[in-house]
Amino acid sequence: MDSLNLPLNANEPKIMHVDLNSCFATCEQQASPLLRGKPLVVAAYTSPNGCVVAPSIEAKKLGIKTGMTVRDARVIYPQVIVRSPDPQKYRAIHLQFKKIFQDYSPDVTPKSIDEAVINFTDSHVLFKKSLVEIGWEIKRRMREEIGEWISCNIGIGTNRFLAKTAASLHKPDGLDVISSNNIRRIYEKLSLLDLCGINTRYQARLNAYGIFTPIQFLDADLQRLKKQVFQSINGYYWYLRLRGWEIDAVDFKRRSYGQSYALGKHTDDPQALAQLLMKLTEKMGRRLRKAEYTARGIHVAIVYKDWTFWHKGKVFESEMFTTQELYKKALLVFNKQPERKVVAKLAVSCFDLSKNMAMQESLFNNDEVARSRKVSEACDSINDKWGEFVITPAVMMGMDKLILDRIAFGGVKDLEEVYAM
Amino acid sequence: MLEQIHEKISVITVHDRQKHTVIPAKLRWQGKVYTITKIGFHHKIWDGRNRIHIFSVTTGAMDFRLSYDTETLDWTLEEVSDGLS
Numbered sequence: 265m266d267s268l269n270l271p272l273n274a275n276e277p278k279i280m281h282v283d284l285n286s287c288f289a290t291c292e293q294q295a296s297p298l299l300r301g302k303p304l305v306v307a308a309y310t311s312p313n314g315c316v317v318a319p320s321i322e323a324k325k326l327g328i329k330t331g332m333t334v335r336d337a338r339v340i341y342p343q344v345i346v347r348s349p350d351p352q353k354y355r356a357i358h359l360q361f362k363k364i365f366q367d368y369s370p371d372v373t374p375k376s377i378d379e380a381v382i383n384f385t386d387s388h389v390l391f392k393k394s395l396v397e398i399g400w401e402i403k404r405r406m407r408e409e410i411g412e413w414i415s416c417n418i419g420i421g422t423n424r425f426l427a428k429t430a431a432s433l434h435k436p437d438g439l440d441v442i443s444s445n446n447i448r449r450i451y452e453k454l455s456l457l458d459l460c461g462i463n464t465r466y467q468a469r470l471n472a473y474g475i476f477t478p479i480q481f482l483d484a485d486l487q488r489l490k491k492q493v494f495q496s497i498n499g500y501y502w503y504l505r506l507r508g509w510e511i512d513a514v515d516f517k518r519r520s521y522g523q524s525y526a527l528g529k530h531t532d533d534p535q536a537l538a539q540l541l542m543k544l545t546e547k548m549g550r551r552l553r554k555a556e557y558t559a560r561g562i563h564v565a566i567v568y569k570d571w572t573f574w575h576k577g578k579v580f581e582s583e584m585f586t587t588q589e590l591y592k593k594a595l596l597v598f599n600k601q602p603e604r605k606v607v608a609k610l611a612v613s614c615f616d617l618s619k620n621m622a623m624q625e626s627l628f629n630n631d632e633v634a635r636s637r638k639v640s641e642a643c644d645s646i647n648d649k650w651g652e653f654v655i656t657p658a659v660m661m662g663m664d665k666l667i668l669d670r671i672a673f674g675g676v677k678d679l680e681e682v683y684a685m
Numbered sequence: 686m687l688e689q690i691h692e693k694i695s696v697i698t699v700h701d702r703q704k705h706t707v708i709p710a711k712l713r714w715q716g717k718v719y720t721i722t723k724i725g726f727h728h729k730i731w732d733g734r735n736r737i738h739i740f741s742v743t744t745g746a747m748d749f750r751l752s753y754d755t756e757t758l759d760w761t762l763e764e765v766s767d768g769l770s
Contacts, residue, residue, distance in 0.1 A: 291726075294725055294726050295725040295726035295741035295748075295750075296725055296741055296743065296748040296766060296768060297723055297725050297743045297748065297768075298743060298746075298747075298748045298766065298767065298768025298769075299748070299766075299768050302768070343769075343770065345768070345769070345770055346770075347687070352728065352730045352739075353726065353728055353739075353741075356726075356728035356729070356730075357726075357728075411725070411726055647733070648733065648734065649733045649734045650733040650734075651732045651733035651735070652733075654733070
């Protein structure tokens with residue numbers, strides 16, 4: 265394998281990557297026509313410290329970027345319009361564009377709320393048009409069927425990596441193809457950081473071995489990438505990926521369920537934090553039970569106001585299913601913090617999942633466990649029928665009505681639940 | 686300015702049998718009638734097992750977010766915005 269001299273993949277490109285432009289902000293502009301053409305940001309909170317999660321195309325042109333605070337965005341453009349996220353709207357749009365894509369191929373893989381990969385390998389033969397023509401048709405249909413303000417970037421390549429790279433070449437509203445005919449010309453115009461998957465750490469590592477451009481990366485031989493630069497199988501993966509061979513069509517199984525919340529009002533009040541932990545655990549537990557999993561591990565992560573970070577995970581002997589079971593363990597882990605400081609963000613997740621609902625029979629208290637699980641399922645049914653948090657554990661009494669609904673960035677696992685609705 | 690309202694209102698709707706759509710055409714709020722010139726987006730959400738239709742609409746001068754509860758048949762004006770801040 266080390267002496268492999270693999271050519272560029274010269275097959276016809278059959279992978280299409282579609283990426284909605286400035287997704288959340290564009291969705292808001294679609295819904296509210298008066299916002300169109302104006303610098304707008306969708307922020308986690310509209311308060312000055314709120315984090316910008318999506319600037320509109322107009323805001324980006326002014327230099328406003330994802331990750332800035334609302335305060336910083338206002339320094340750049342004082343009249344910038346700020347909106348809170350509306351996850352249900354974005355999920356509705358996601359479902360609509362996924363439905364369009366499925367008219368062209370049964371093999372559609374959502375990569376996040378605003379991007380998806382369509383594999384035409386088996387379905388292209390059904391269409392008497394090129395992938396480029398299909399790409400323009402998809403753009404037109406998104407405007408007609410979802411909304412006239414919705415635009416997307418489309419990239420076509422022989423593998424997912426090249427399709428995604430192609431989709432990033434002409435933003436917004438571009439359509440590009442990368443094939444063996446133009447791949448070197450495209451790489452010549454890019455920097456290492458333009459390659460999806462290359463961050464500053466990887467860039468530094470490549471630089472240390474004399475690789476400063478994507479062309480040098482492409483021309484590096486396998487042995488050098490594998491044995492020296494990456495010192496792992498990753499060198500081989502990059503060798504294939506850069507040449508257009510598929511290495512990323514991997515479906516990862518769900519390994520955990522988690523919820524997190526960035527507190528608008530930072531606090532170190534133990535009661536308020538216990539209530540928030542319960543609310544996050546309840547939401548996580550409902551998702552866990554709906555998918556018919558049990559968990560044995562609990563992980564708690566905390567970002568403090570001073571930006572220090574603490575986290576701890578623990579695996580327990582018994583399987584957890586009810587919110588009470590999960591909460592007891594989460595609180596146990598939460599209480600392991602070495603010092604109590606003002607909390608800015610709290611996250612809880614459960615892992616070590618098991619699909620098999622058959623419980624390990626315990627010698628003691630088995631009736632009690634079975635009963636509490638039935639109660640838990642009954643509570644879930646009530647909440648399913650009458651709305652989220654209609655019936656809640658007592659510890660949540662008197663709690664402010666926090667909105668815990670958020671769209672995970674880059675995550676696709678949460679979308680399973682959207683499709684099941 | 687975006688303002689949260691959450692007020693029950695009266696709405697005139699238009700049903701198009703061929704397109705199989707029902708869309709809000711006019712709404713009355715605080716004694717004034719607003720003519721809807723465009724539907725920005727329509728989506729549906731669940732509140733428990735209750736289906737709610739959300740219509741984001743505009744009059745050209747104001748954007749409104751309306752919700753229609755299919756259980757109670759109530760229209761609610763959720764938000765009003767002039768699109769300025």
